[in-house]
Amino acid sequence: MKEKQFHLQTEKSSYVMMVNAKGVLCHLYYGERLNTVTIGSTQIDRETNLDNLPVECAVFGTGDYRIPTVEVELENGSMVNELRYKSYQIMEGKPKISGLPSTYAEEGDDVSTLVITLEDEHAGFEADLIYSVFPSYNVITRRIRYRNIGTNSQTIQLHRALSFSIDFEQDNYELLQLSGAWAREKTVYRRVLVPGIQEIDSKRGISSAVQNPFLALLGEHASEDAGEVYGFNLVYSGNFVGSVEVDSNHRTRVAMGINPFQFGWEIGMSQEFETPEAVLVYSNKGLGEMSRTYHKFYRERLCRGTYQFKERPILINNWEATYFQFTEEKLLEIAAAGKELGMELFVLDDGWFGHRDLDDSSLGDWTTDYRKLPNGLASLANKVEELGMKFGLWFEPEMVSIDSKLYEAHPDWCIHVPERAPQSTMHQRNQLILDLSRQDVCEYIIRSVSSVLASSKISYVKWDMNRSMTDCGSITLDAKNQREFSHRYVLGLYYILETITSSFPDVLFESCCSGGGRFDPGMLYYMPQTWTSDDTDAVERIKIQYGTSLVYPPVTMGCHVSACPNHQVGRMTSLKMRGDVAMCGNFGYELDATKFTQEEKKQVEAQITFYKEIRHIVQFGELYRLQSPYDREGNEAAYCYVTEDKAEAVVFWYQILARPASRLTRLKLEGLNPMLKYQIVGTGVTAYGDELMKLGLERFVENGDFRSEHYVLKAIE
Ligand code: DGJ
Secondary structure (H helix, E strand, C coil), X not given: CECCEEEEECCCEEEEEEECCCXXXXXXXXXXXCCCCCCCCHHHHHCCCHHHXXXXXXXXXXXXXXXXXXXXXXXXXXXCCCCEEEEEEEEECCCCCCCCCCCCCCCCCCCEEEEEEEEECCCCEEEEEEEEEEHHHCEEEEEEEEEECCCCCCCEEEEEEEEXXXXXXXXXXXXXXXXXXXXXXXXXXXXECCCEEEEEECCCCCXXXXXXXXXXXXXXXXXXXXXXXXXXXXXXXCCEXXXXXXXXXXXXXXXXXXXXXXXXXXXXXXXXXXXXXXXXXXECEHHHHHHHHHHHHHHHHCCCCCCCCCCCCCEEECHHHHCCCCCHHHHHHHHHHHHHCCCCEEEECCCCECCCCCCCCCCCCCCECCCCCCCHHHXXXXXXXXXXXEXXXXXXXXXXXXXXXXXXXXXXXXXXXXXXXXXXXXXXXXXXXXXXXXXXXXXHHHHHHHHHHHHCCCCEEEXXXXXXXXXXXXXXCCHHHHHHHHHHHHHHHHHHHHHXXXXXXXXXXXXXXCEECCCCHHHHHHCCEEECECCCCHHHHHHHHHHHHCCCCHHHEEEEEECCCXXXXXXXXXXXXXXXXXXXXXXXXXXXXXXXXXXXXXXXXXXXXXHHHHHHHHHHCEEEEEEXXXXXXXXXXXXXXXXXXXXXXXXXXXXXXXXXXXXCCEECCCCCCCCCEEEECCCCEEEEHHHHHHCCEECCCCCCXXXXXXXXXXXXX
16 A cells, blocks of 8 residues: 555556545556556545545445445434545455355465455444455455444444445446346347446346346457456345446446345444455456456356366256156166266256146155155165266255145245235246245255255255245344345355255255356355256357356356257257257256167267367366357357367357358467467368467358357367
């Protein structure tokens, strides 16, 4: 710190703040790395109108009319807030956030944390602005801890408690967001900022398929490979908001955190409130570099556990093969057929418990349905293991069906508000959500799931969640605390996940929320992979996986080949293309493998052999997006994955529809070592990285609809 300045540095970025003459903590700079900062800002120092200041934590009631970061109500009803610099502290490493997922530093990491404390002396309220700096990852994380120091009020009410806000000097940015719907997750939208508030949010109790808790500001002309990009991603799985406000001075405020909509939190004397952290990435080489920064950081400093750095098994899931109608015999036939082709894990999806023949019963009763599995679950798991495969199982632990023993015993355990029957007119997917703000409910889930996991050889769990919240409230909360419910639910979920995943460290957990409805860094902290989308159509998946890859690493993206006509959109695509699309992430199959023709069997076997050869590149290499499915009328896409040492690469290219008079078929690769000579395996062609990146790789493609190609490159000298 130089005088009243704070300068955070990563290898490629700088983040600078200053305290002005009035004691307001102001934002000075975030962008390309500065060696030193010797100039401050006289304007900022002298400015007395808060509305004109770029602040680091914004409050309302004292002159700043933009979106506040925090809103505090005192016992006397006052909502006038004012925050001034009090003190700072620097510590080595990165402290954990109690009860919340977060990125972490390993011992020996060059990571430090700056805590700047701001205070509202009158209110007896403090905010710790917490910045952790990961220099070699080029990441800065931010969060805020709010505290009642009890000088003027017994309790204070938080109406808004965001994780951070940051004020940029200009407004000439585009906003990028990942929005969509069930089965159409993470479509990339870009829009030019305009004066006023532009916002993404979720009120669904989950981060949601509709908006992902990620947004980016793109500088002028920013593209995949060039230009300034600022990424903001919230490590949270519940209701969130991401706001961008352009003010009358052409400045831009970005703020993110728990959604203030129907939120409230009471802080008693000397108590604190922790907010989820946000991960900030700056790139001056476009979106591609931003994504690679997130990918590496999340693989290495967000995901945890036995599978963090392990190649993930190729699975076959029975959902689209049988839905709820299966017998033990049928499951074993599918598993055996999969094993014969090289698959490694058989996953039994929904319908194995209670008496669940449709989606209208048994959630909450995690006991085997002996009508379908007469020899029990343990016996099925053993038989799958005897085939030489691992066995995996589906759960939806956060739910209860009205037609269930659990609901009969504990009708009050579902989310509902006093004196109103839960969702009396409509039950989304015929099910209710358990009240995870209650300790007894959390303990039931931990007990029931753990006892199944301990009873059989289960190596993998698919943790599903299939509806948005309604009837938000808990009968265990006082009237004045009902607004705490949605966040308390998320805290309960995180407690359950921490307990179960640490009790079963060798189980591979995959999170799912009707596909990608809760694909966020919060869930990735507990479960290192997520089912990307219920849409398994290869064409739709190109866009879904492209959008997902903007932030989330390919190894975290579950991607499966399914049968045609596709169950979601009815489209027929080639098996080759379905395989090539699914190989761009964590590969598997979701179909009845007993139904393959001889020709299909050969193709599938070859796909599996191929994926085993390249999975270390896709899962742990660096991703370069060569062609976007959003450009050129959305007809083509291409990716290149390169190992960190640049010795190996794999390229995927897709064409959706054939076009007459099509363009030159060269594909300019990226990420290779220009000086290394590469062999394009199986083609007899060799070329230098330099040539492949500038002149391009010639594609050997016949025209036709739904085409795809893949190429493997190996450095030879
Ligand atoms: C939704 C998931 O996304 C599907 O893959 C499947 O597991 C179903 N739920 C089962 O109900």
